[in-house]
Amino acid sequence: MKIKTRLTILFTVLAVAILLVFATVLYWSSEKSREKEFYLLLQKEAITKANLFLDAQVSPATLHQIYSNNRQILHEVEVAVYDTSFHLLYHDAVEIDMVKETRTMVDEIYLKGSLKFYQDQWQVIGLKYHFKNQDYIITATAFDEYGFKKQENLLKTILFMTLVSTVLIFGAGYFYSNRALKPVQDIIDEVNKISVSNLDLRIKPARYKDELHRLGETFNAMLDRLEDSFDAQKQFVSNISHELRTPLAAIIAELELSQRQDLTADAYLKTINNALTDSERIVKLSNSLLDFAKAHYDRSEIAFKEIRVDEVLLDACQQLQQSQPNYKIHLNFLDELDLDQWVSTYGNPYLLQVAFVNLLENACKFSHDNQCSVLISCTPSDIVLAFSDNGIGIAEAELEHIFTPFYRGSKANAFAGNGIGLSLTQKIVSLHHGQISVVSQANEGTTFTIILPHL
Structure with a gap:
């Protein structure tokens, strides 16, 4: 599924969910308002009929006639009047009697003052009514046909508008997600144009800083x-x-x-x-x-272990002198290095030996007397090795290029070599989280300094 489709669906679901929450709250609020209003209507009707019966002394027959006539065209309120002893004084339609009053119900109304509940879908209200120093219990019930019809119409309207809104929201979401992701499609189209033959092509960044x-x-x-x-x-x-x-x-x-x-x-x-x-x-x-090539492997693919740098350096010296017996190497320890931890690091002995051999060989090769001096010292956090010679030196303008593969200085062309050694050494030192630097003066000599971290 494409991102714009997922975004459209997600946006639609989220928006419709919020819309449904508001619609539900609206419908619930409307229902509660209808219920409250109808209970007030029942209360008014109950008090009105009680006044007609008790105060105006309208005969029950007349009240029954009014009730029967009104019931032909609408759901008339059914009212019953009791005294506190549960004696029925008046009832609109005894033959119907939707409430089915009981002694327990009348007592509860008397104690609480009022009671509201549903009888099926009919709303019922019970009241304690005081008239001429005497208490009466009135019950009134009716079916709110008009209110329920309004609620039904409201529900249909909400469902219809939700359906229409869902379609509109989905369309709007698809339009805006397509528009929002158009720069991504443009980037894809531009990237597809780039190949080995035209790597100089570039992507046009989006207009806004986003x-x-x-x-x-x-x-x-x-x-x-x-x-x-x-x-x-x-x-x-x-x-x-x-x-x-x-x-x-x-x-x-x-x-x-x-x-x-x-x-x-x-x-x-x-x-x-x-x-x-x-x-x-x-x-x-x-x-x-x-x-x-080995030095360009990922660090995780190279075997590292705890090694003594001085031992690797001695192996490098022996390797070089076996192939070049006329080369002379002087090792000098600046400090007393009795503890292994002072000359130990975490590395690959083969690669470090290659790096040391390259520096030793260059120092001896470019030195007038084929000699190299190595000074080994330590700091609280690092091992420092300085490879020095008294050879031809390196011109200042060439120093920044000496670590470039196959680069050879103007004075080095007279000596055998391929220009890989120093770039290889730099990469090996970098793999060991170390640093390499060079100081040189023409016709006076060169010093390469390697700094490797302790364990």
């Missing part, structure tokens, strides 16, 4: 992010293609050259070594891309 306007702005912000993501993805694929094409082209050229010419054993060995070097570059690039 929730639909915010929805349109939210969609546009999401499209901005998607467009940036697609552009970054295309740039990423282009960079990967370039990075892979260069060593692959070199391997193919070396092999084709050795295939076309008769070379010496040393020349063949040189060709194999060159191809092996380029293959290692491809493998390293593939491993970096795999780590880069």
Whole structure:
């Protein structure tokens, strides 16, 4: 069921329910007013006939005649007069006697002064009437045909108007819900026009500053992010293609050259070594891309556990020195770190080791003496690791770009690399709720600082 249909039905049900409540109150109020007015009429008729009988001394025969004549054309009030000893003094129609007075009823009227009740649909009133130092009991009853007819007509009018109102309310609700949700349909139509080939299209926000306007702005912000993501993805694929094409082209050229010419054993060995070097570059690039993909997983999909940062750092040093024996790394502990909690964090040891290896390798690679100094310190809430070198440094204008994937500074082009390491390191540190910063001066050195939270 569409939202506008649900809204229309909900609006109709709510409005009709309120309408029925008002109609019920109106009908009930009208019925109570009719009942009260008819009881007053019965009281007046009862007192009038009692006065005619007791005061004017009109004969019962004459009163019976008046009653019989009036009863031919309307529901005449039936009156009975008793003394307090339950002796019947006068009755309009003994043969009918709708009230069926009893001694108990007369006594109750005498004690309470008045009594009102229904006999089937006939309203009955009993009164204690004082005349010439003597008390009498009067009962009067009649069927309010005119009042009930008015109530019946009122009920029919209410039901008819409720039915007509329901139709009108449903129509109005459908019209206004359709009008209110038209901006949503416009957004749907505009979103359906957007595809990979035209991600530059945007949704026109609603005219008024309401929730639909915010929805349109939210969609546009999401499209901005998607467009940036697609552009970054295309740039990423282009960079990967370039990075892979260069060593692959070199391997193919070396092999084709050795295939076309008769070379010496040393020349063949040189060709194999060159191809092996380029293959290692491809493998390293593939491993970096795999780590880069892992670092972009959702944090809930990566296995985290309690680890000691110093142990992960030592493993990273051993890994790097196994592949690069000429690299030298100096570890310095600023504080006495006797307690595990001071150097422990909650993280993934593999990813942290990858991040540390990248920083250690860059520091040694770009340093004149292939050395890196790591200073480890702690604060009450964090573990701080500073990776420093005395190498070529980074130009100030390039500092803001160094964490961009595949970006390489102007001085770094003379060194082997693919430009993934620092962006990968930043992502890994971010996954561990840490921070990474850099300070560098050209031809003097660079210091990368990682801050990781304690357990």
